[in-house]
Amino acid sequence: MVSRRSVLLGMSMLPAWPALAREAQDRIDDLIGRMTIEEKAGQLSCFSDTIRPLGRPTNPGEAARDAAAMLMAIRAGQIGMLFNGHGVAGARKAQRAALQSRLGIPLVFAADVIHGYETIFPIPLGEAAAFDAALSERIARAVASEATAGGLHWTFAPMVDVARDQRWGRVAEGAGEDVHLGCVLAAARVRGFQGNDLSADDALCATPKHFAGYGAVGGGMEYGAVDVSPATLRAVHVPPFAAAFAAGAGAVMASFTDVNGIPATANRPLLTGLLRDELAFRGPCVSDYQADLELIAHGAASDEADAARRAILAGTDVSMQSGLYNAHLPALVAAGRVPMARVDEAVRRVLGLKMRLGLFDRPFRSLDRAAERTRIGTLATRALAREAATRAVVLLRNDGDLLPLSSATKRIALIGPFGDDPAQLDGPWSFAGYRRTGIDLATTLRGRITAPTRLIVEPGSGIEAPIPGGIERAVAAARGADIVLLAIGEGGDMSGEANSRTSITIPVAQQALADAVAATDRPIVVLLRHGRALALQGAVAAAPAILATWFLGCETGPALADILFGDVEPTGRLPVSFPFATGQEPWSYDRLPTGRPPPAEPQPQGGTGRWRDAPDAACYAFGHGLGYTRFALETVTAPPVLADASDVVVTVRNIGARRGTHLVQLYVRQRVASLARPVRQLKRFAHVTLDAGESRAVALPLGPADLAIVDGRGTRRIEPGDVDIWIASSSADPGLHAVTRLV
Structure with a gap:
């Protein structure tokens, strides 16, 4: 018999988090003994950074306080951490303010650095297509080097939710539908972010999220309820977290969602019973954005004070953005509704993380102007981004060995809204990628095909709407070409958080473009842009060559050219199953059998587990992918x-x-x-x-x-x-x- 914990972790060891030295523990205990309840609440409060904002909003209500008011709150000990800001100069200003507070406890700076800081790598789902833990670790290490050079200590990543419903937009942020692949890549990304020493200047604390079961939201609806059996929760959704903890992850984030009737932020069986007692995780648990405040809308709390009480008692150590812990913990403790011991437990975890990050001895760690000038956007990091992008591409179909393209190909038509649009390279959660350092395919081909008559570029349609005369110009371009590269799919704002879809097909305007271009009978290579598996239809599904290219990041154009011309072998494999139709979702290859399995032959047969209008199978299966050899x-x-x-x-x-x-x-x-x-x-x-x-x-x-x-x-x-x-x-x-x- 194998022990319960060893099977859950997939290994006979506790999470790789060594105990703090006695001196460090004594230091934390001394601080806690001298802190007021207001200062303790401040250490448990995380706010959007208005001192050094990103330049574009990533969450609602981010600018609740201006920079001056935030600095004043920091000096008063009311803030323990800031998130989603960047830049060393502003971080140094904020840290100086923290050191001027009564106890001089340093701030920790965090951000949603999901697939790149300024150099943007493929979305995590695309990275997962490489099926390569070593590559994922190298990518995370490079991201950590850039992010810490920009003044960060902590990332709210990796997302390790197992996702089996492609309607859910956040499929893009994870490793797909498989538990084993999810475990392997979760551990690799934690190792890469954190390195060998969490106190090193280039170490970035990892935060696996969202604990737990977020990927099972009903109907693929973002923020929806999760109803999952204890067996499925532990067998499918928990193992990637266990793998991340065993790799040493420094923190964890609770899910937004209701889990079996109780919102995760207030779910004590989840955040204390499972996370602490079963998994023995020792780091801080942070709420998602205003998730404690949202307990009221869930119907799980009567007012803000009740929401704060339920969250802290359940095991949510850090309140993000709502300010509820600042506003209500002092009174709740004074009234005996929240034990001081529980507050101290949470504060000890937060201060322990800051101690592990080395911030008490070096509060300006990772706030180095020289590093900011030299470690961001390096040639080596761009080269790795290009390698990662080529490794992410999956060759779904290649009838007649249409690919790789021959150097003798005289005329190429690049058609579709994603051929010549650098704004659509990065996909969701690209952090500082808005600075637009990415290279699209049209730019790359123009540099590679110098004769202007050999390449014609036509958008043909918008992402979700037609362009007047667009299809006519695209058809004319196709007729004058030897081969068509059809760059179609989802826009960057069609996947990711809050972007669930009821139909995971190519948008209507682009499907019409594809059908019209296919009628020219020119050979077509479909270049899919997407953040999830898609249900392909019509001319797109019938194209002789199809590449799944996800959102590849800043090196999209060079990477695609490398694959198209055979300079690099396509080696990517699908981390998610492509269905025949949206109605098959949720679907995964490792489904349970039925007592009436469908027959092997394709013709309909009554009395079996089947759909009338689609097979019980994937159009392109998990793990599928072709190369240029056999x-x-x-x-x-x-x-x-x-x-x-x-x-x-x-x-x-x-x-x-x-x-x-x-x-x-x-x-x-x-x-x-x-x-x-x-x-x-x-x-x-x-x-x-x-x-x-x-x-x-x-x-x-x-x-x-x-x-x-x-x-x-x-x-x-x-x-x-x-x-x-x-x-x-x-x-x-x-x-x-x-x-x-x-x-």
Whole structure:
């Protein structure tokens, strides 16, 4: 029997957070002993930075106080942290004000640095398509270097919510639908953000969010209620948080949402029972933006004071933006409605984080003007952004080997609203990316194709509305070209927070453009711009070549050109399943089986689990992706008995004509268990790069803990039985099959 905690964490260890030295603990205890309740409430209050604002609003009500009023509040000890500001000069001014307060406790500066500070990388969903923990760690390390050079200590990332409904806009911020991939990348991004020493000048405290179950909002509706069984919560939604905590994450953010009838911010079973008692997490838990105030709208609190009381008692240590802790904790403590011990517990966590960040000894840590001049937008960081962008691209379809483009291609028509629009490169939550340092595809192609007659660029339509004469000009351009690059999809404001969609299709105006261009019978390469999986229709679905390009960030144009012309092999794989229709959502490859599975043959058959108008399958499956060469999985060897960690070994051969990289994927299913098991679950993956004709054996470790079961009481166990193993190229690929027995 494997222990409950070790199975939940996926490893037999507690979160990687070493205890503070005795001297540091004594220092914190001394401060807490000298603090007034008002000063304690100040340390638990986080506000939008109006001293050094971003220059564009990212949340409602951000400018509630002007800079002078904020500096006065800091000197009075009423603010413990600021967020979503940037720039060293303003941060130094704010920190000086904090040091002038009665106890001189330094501020910590935080921000929603989701996929880049000023150098913008692919959205996290695109980054996840690389299936590469080492790459994710390198990206997070580069982001941390830039963000700390700009005067930050703390990021509200990574988002580790498992997302299985593509209608939900925040799919863009996470790693997709799979638990194992989510765990691997959550840990990698935490390691990258924080580095080896959280007190280092370039270390950025990581905050996995949103605890827990936000990705299961009903109907994919942003901020909606979550109704999830205890078993599913622990088996699907908690593991990426556990992985992030085990990697040493310094803080956590609570979800906005109602979770099983209780809003997360006031949900003591969630924030104390699960987070503290089961997961043993020791860092501060911060509310999402004004989420404690929103308890009133939820119907979970009668007024602001009641909301503050419920939030602090549940385990929400830090109140973001609402000011409720400043306004109400002193009176609540005086009235005996909130124990001082609970306030002290929260303050100890906040001061502990500041101590770990090194701010007590070096309050101007990461506030270095020289670093701000030299560590932001470097050539090395831009090169990594380009590498990341190429690795994120997924080749969904390539009939007749239309790609890569031949150098002999004489005339190219770049058609669609995203070919020549640098404002649409970054996608949601691009922080300081608004400074527009990105390069679009049209700019790149104009530099690469110097003869003006060889390239014509036409938008054809707007993102959601037609352009007068746009389709006619686009059709004329297509007729005069040898090949069409059709750059279509979602605008940057169509995904991300508060951007749920009831239909995850290409906007009508762009679909009409695609259908008209396809009628010219010119070969078409579709370049999808998107923050979620899409349900492709008509000429888009039928195009001979389709690339999923997400929002790739500042190096979009160069990266796409690298892929299109074959300078770089496409190696991305889908971290989310592309459905045939929106009505299939929520859908994930690792769904539970039905007692009446649909037949293998395509014709309709009554009395089975099926839709009348779509198969119970994905149009493009999780894990799918093509390259410019081909691979064969030749043999697989699995241990007959799985009592300890063992290797499953597969031989892979490059049967194509050029060097390439293949993603080997290992899926499992226990045939019989006390709880129904998913039809397949990813447990391991590995890249193998081979020359044409070369073969290699790849070993993928598998152990009993990978087959652990969690039931509705939260009990975790390993049950003996036969286990199917598939080594495959996607979740839908039959691949190679083996059987082992779990004992």
